[in-house]
Amino acid sequence: MTRTVRTVFAAADPGRGAGADPITTEIVRQGLNAAADHMKRAVVRTAFSPIIYEALDFAVAFYDADMCMLAQAPTLPAFMGTLGFCVRAAVEGVGGPAALNPGDVILYNDPYGTGSHPQDAAMVVPVFVDGTLTAYSAIKAHWLDIGGKDPYCTDTLDVYQEGTIFPGVKLYDAGRLVTDIHRMILANSRMADAVAGDIDAMVAGARAGGEALAALVERYGRAEFDTCVARMYSHGEALVRAFLAALPDGEYTASGTIDSDGVGGVPVPFGVRVTVEGSRVEIDLTGCPDQTPGPINCPLPSTVAACRLAVAFLAGAGEQPNEGHFRPLEILTREGSLFHPVRPAPCFMYGIPADHLIELVLDALAEVVPDVPAASGGDINALVWWGRREAGEPWADGAPHPVGQGASRHGDGAAALMYLSQSATRLTPAEVWEARNPWRVERLALAADSGGPGRFRGGLGLDLSVRCLEDQHLTSALARTATAPWGRDGGLPGRPNRLVVEHPGGRIEECALRTRIPLAKGAVVHLRTGSGGGYGHPGRRDPEAVRTDLREGYITEEHARRHYPHAL
Known part of the structure; x- marks a missing residue:
């Protein structure tokens, strides 16, 4: 019997942000957004590949020491719910927070932690203030090639055909390039020059973002910064809960069909159940079909991202999101299924079911949300x-x-x-x-x-x-x-x-x-x-x-x- 998994997000501590000055909190919030935008601009100005600097196929974000999202620049929304998984898995891959030093840069691209294909590689930089690990600066971007059976695949049969996997390794150790890792990356790419240039851009961007974040913390002091962040999270949570509380309680469903899994040519139908209860919403995907032989399986991080996007689209009031916006959301999945595959199921085309899921969550709620x-x-x-x-x-x-x-x-x-x-x-x-x-x-x-x-x-x-x-x-x-x-x-x-x-x-x-x-x-x-x-x-x-x-x-x-x- 496969296991049902409930994904929930960090619960609020109502006392932590109670004493925060609202004006200072808003300055800190906008400062975080500006620092994230600074990181985005650094990547755009230095990237080698048009898919990054023109198409903007990347995302940048900050996470606090508990790996909750502080801010994200307006970049690829599909990565919004996945970067937190990337940060956690990357840090665990090198031995946990205790193994980190100023100047470290961690590379991580395992599809079951990023939610993406291996080409979507994440760089994570720990941010230290006065010698204390305070936050993380993270970038996830699409590389042109990382040694899969083809530069882009719709017909893979397992995850090992999809590209070289780096399960959390230090690319820079205390500021020094780990040349063996760098050489291994380039040796497994058909487009080594482009990938090398994009790696440099990601490292520069993550470091620039980390420096801007550290300056913001130093300006207000760690204690006041943490208090303002707690109030910021509470505001985002209250915004979404107010939207949900105004909806009638009930179960709402929708169903759709994916054209093909890329291998068998057979349509893949699935459905979603959305339950609104008070000021919380649960998205239940346990009734979805088993993982498929072809690469349309959607790893849990991207399933979470799709659900987050649907909720943010309806309830986010146009604000740049933070962790608080997603506290009212719970997601039920079944291990071994389309939306929670297990290794080594192929998942190169994970975005297809994720996009279908967004549409179906919106369609389910259209019954009670007239703006859908x-x-x-x-x-x-x-x-x-x-x-x-x-x-x-x-x-x-x-x-x-x-x-x-x-x-x-x-x-x-x-x-x-x-x-x-x-x-x-x-x-x-x-x-x-x-x-x-x-x-x-x-x-x-x-x-x-x-x-x-x-x-x-x-x-x-x-x-x-x-x-x-x-x-x-x-x-x-x-x-x-x-x-x-x-x-x-x-x-x-x-x-x-x-x-x-x-x-x-x-x-x-x-x-x-x-x-x-x-x-x-x-x-x-x-x-x-x-x-x-x-x-x-x-x-x-x-x-x-x-x-x-x-x-x-x-x-x-x-x-x-x-x-x-x-x-x-």
Whole structure:
């Protein structure tokens, strides 16, 4: 019998922050956010790979000595719930807090502790103030390659095929580079120069963040800093509890289907149960299917992150989160299942079930939270390209791609934004792509008619066409290709995600989850990202809004006559 696990977060001590001055507390909170942003900027300015400095596929955060989240800069939201697991596992891997020294930098990328594939590597820097371990500065970023069977995989059969694992090792020991570890990293990468540059950027960023955090603690003194942090946590907790307490108690459910596990080609259905009781919420995933043979298994840290994101989306009031925001949340999982796999289950495509989970938690609560929008494109549409240039040097690049957002009772969905789990990332400019890679971007446009019709229209998806100027390979990590984004309150569905390869000679090939697609020089890759579902019956749409959409090219006349005849 598999074990059920309940994940809860640190309970509040109501007395710790009682004496904190509210103005000083707010200054400390904003100081932490500013220090985290300083760390983010240091990484962006020094990183080697566009996936970091352009797409912003990384996250930075601070944790206190008890490994509770102090602050996170606006970076990759999907890592929001995982960095705490990274810090804890990294420190345990080197012998615990007692084994740490000023100047240490710990490397950790075990998927069962990071919640990600091995390419998402974490750097953890202990922060000492007056010789006492006070906090941790952490960065998690995507490396272009770390020695998996392919630079990006959708068909792995165990975690050992997915990349070289560093289960908590010191990259710097008391300020000195551990050259054996550094050499081992680079020896297991197809893109050693890029990875070396990104390692330097992460170390510099984590150290810069740690210095800014230490200066903030020194400014107020450890005792006052701790008191302000305790009050800050209590405020975040109270904010979320007030939101939950206003909802009717009850159990709310939703279900969905993942296209495939990447290996068997068989759809994977699952459901979620959300229970609201007083000022707490429980997300129960124990009824989900067993872990799959293919790599869509979602390790516990990313399951936690997805649940945190869904709650923060509804109840966070737009604040940058801290540990207190998540104290009202409890998560039930079952070991050996899709959302709590056990080693050596493959988990390279962990983000697919995590993104589905976010949508389903929101869908479950839509019954009692009227602000929940219709479904979005629901996937990050990750594409990773690599090969050897005709001159001989290796290259690789990858990025998420934006989708249309669901409409809500407040208005139309936003067009072509990154999905919620990647909402702080960016689409790399075509000029950067063409300067660094053997491509030509032939089309990059909002997709007319793609948004789900409704009183409020779903956001448009994106049409992207890229011509290959040299032979290369592509891994397509698309999900939600078989399920159209649903509408709400009578709104109609949007379009699902789609990828088509037009090979030289005219052969057309549809791809979704596919590793190492060979692309000959002259091939054209057409990505059609999903759109948002509509909200409300289309017959209730303001005729002037329809005419504006026509003028702007968001819809065609044929589409308007089919769905909005009252406006014509």
